[in-house]
Amino acid sequence: MSAPNDPPKATLYTFDGSVWASAPRLALIEKGYSDYDLDVKVVDLIKGENFSPSYLRINSKGTVPTLVVPILETTSSEVSTKFKALNDSKSILEFLDKSRNQQILDNKGQGDSTPAPVLAPATIEGKAKSDALIKAVHDDNADPNFLLLGARTLEELEANKQGLPGLFVRNRHAALLKYQAEVESSSAGGDSTETNPRSAAMIESLKKWYEDKIKSQELLSQVYVDNSAEAAAKLVEATAGVWAGVADTLKVIDEGVKGPFALGDQLSLADLHVIPWLARVLAVSSGLPENKGQQGGEDIDALDRALKNPILANHANASSGVSSHVRAYWASLKSRPSFQKVYADGLH
Numbered sequence: 001m002s003a004p005n006d007p008p009k010a011t012l013y014t015f016d017g018s019v020w021a022s023a024p025r026l027a028l029i030e031k032g033y034s035d036y037d038l039d040v041k042v043v044d045l046i047k048g049e050n051f052s053p054s055y056l057r058i059n060s061k062g063t064v065p066t067l068v069v070p071i072l073e074t075t076s077s078e079v080s081t082k083f084k085a086l087n088d089s090k091s092i093l094e095f096l097d098k099s100r101n102q103q104i105l106d107n108k109g110q111g112d113s114t115p116a117p118v119l120a121p122a123t124i125e126g127k128a129k130s131d132a133l134i135k136a137v138h139d140d141n142a143d144p145n146f147l148l149l150g151a152r153t154l155e156e157l158e159a160n161k162q163g164l165p166g167l168f169v170r171n172r173h174a175a176l177l178k179y180q181a182e183v184e185s186s187s188a189g190g191d192s193t194e195t196n197p198r199s200a201a202m203i204e205s206l207k208k209w210y211e212d213k214i215k216s217q218e219l220l221s222q223v224y225v226d227n228s229a230e231a232a233a234k235l236v237e238a239t240a241g242v243w244a245g246v247a248d249t250l251k252v253i254d255e256g257v258k259g260p261f262a263l264g265d266q267l268s269l270a271d272l273h274v275i276p277w278l279a280r281v282l283a284v285s286s287g288l289p290e291n292k293g294q295q296g297g298e299d300i301d302a303l304d305r306a307l308k309n310p311i312l313a314n315h316a317n318a319s320s321g322v323s324s325h326v327r328a329y330w331a332s333l334k335s336r337p338s339f340q341k342v343y344a345d346g347l348h
């Protein structure tokens with residue numbers, strides 16, 4: 001909550017179960033931001049709230065996280081504040097890193113408060129390594145969100161249909177159709193659009209957005225809404241491809257991480273992107289049939305078993321499972337208080 005005379009704040013749009021919204025949540029803790037530094041708004045992905053026209057005005061991709069920040073030159077009390085929206089976890093983390101540094105804290109008279117560690121790599125070599133790791137975990141071929149909705153077999157797909165993946169895809173599909181119908185009916189009414197060409201153009205672009213989005217989700221809706229057997233076979237094939245991508249990304253992590261953290265002794269931006277990716281991969285792995293009834297052991301063992309599944313038998317990067325180097329790295333990441341807070345209710 002901000003009082004009338006408080007300086008304008010940033011707003012983080014987030015959702016607890018989201019992979020990539022976890023990255024700024026981790027960063028806020030690592031950087032020592034307080035609850036008063038920014039407002040937080042929840043966008044319920046399970047209800048498809050990210051597809052509402054009002055959210056699309058903030059983030060035209062309809063994804064979380066989004067960070068809406070006041071533009072520095074407009075933050076004095078004499079002018080009305082303008083805002084800009086950062087629409088992906090990479091730019092949000094870079095912004096959060098830069099916006100709480102020692103100089104800023106000193107200027108605000110908060111020099112003695114919690115120190116703000118620098119998360120950006122300090123060298124060109126470090127930046128190249130960091131960028132390579134971030135690219136690998138954001139690669140579409142190893143998409144952790146697809147992994148949750150995918151299925152390696154028709155049996156796994158049946159279980160998904162009864163669980164969260166089925167609910168998620170069906171709700172999203174219904175939300176897209178509902179918003180699309182609302183936009184269509186507002187243009188059919190012809191009221192404001194006749195007098196306001198700007199809103200006519202906005203309605204046309206929204207119509208196109210919903211059309212394109214529904215099309216891009218076609219495979220998932222054919223599988224989960226229409227129960228198409230042909231689409232199910234395609235999903236199974238695509239899921240095997242993404243698991244192969246997971247093995248490839250793990251190889252990049254294995255080779256790229258110095259230890260104990262990505263770039264060495266200090267936690268950095270790259271770690272804050274790897275954590276959400278690995279957390280989701282492990283969460284999905286733990287629900288796979290080969291991990292049912294497995295007692296004790298480490299959560300990373302679930303991924304080890306998933307990599308040794310016969311569907312990856314011919315994949316060179318999967319056969320040896322999770323390396324001891326990646327296991328040690330995961331243990332370092334998990335030891336952070338930020339990890340324990342963001343994943344207090346379990347991996348997601």
Ligand SMILES: N[C@@H](CCC(=O)N[C@@H](CS)C(=O)NCC(=O)O)C(=O)O
Pocket residue numbers: 018019020021045050062063064065087088089090138145
């Ligand atoms: N490149 C974006 C990806 C964001 C993203 O895909 N977010 C997911 C949640 S983890 C989302 O909002 N998905 C909504 C959807 O696709 O409907 C980032 O790094 O922020």
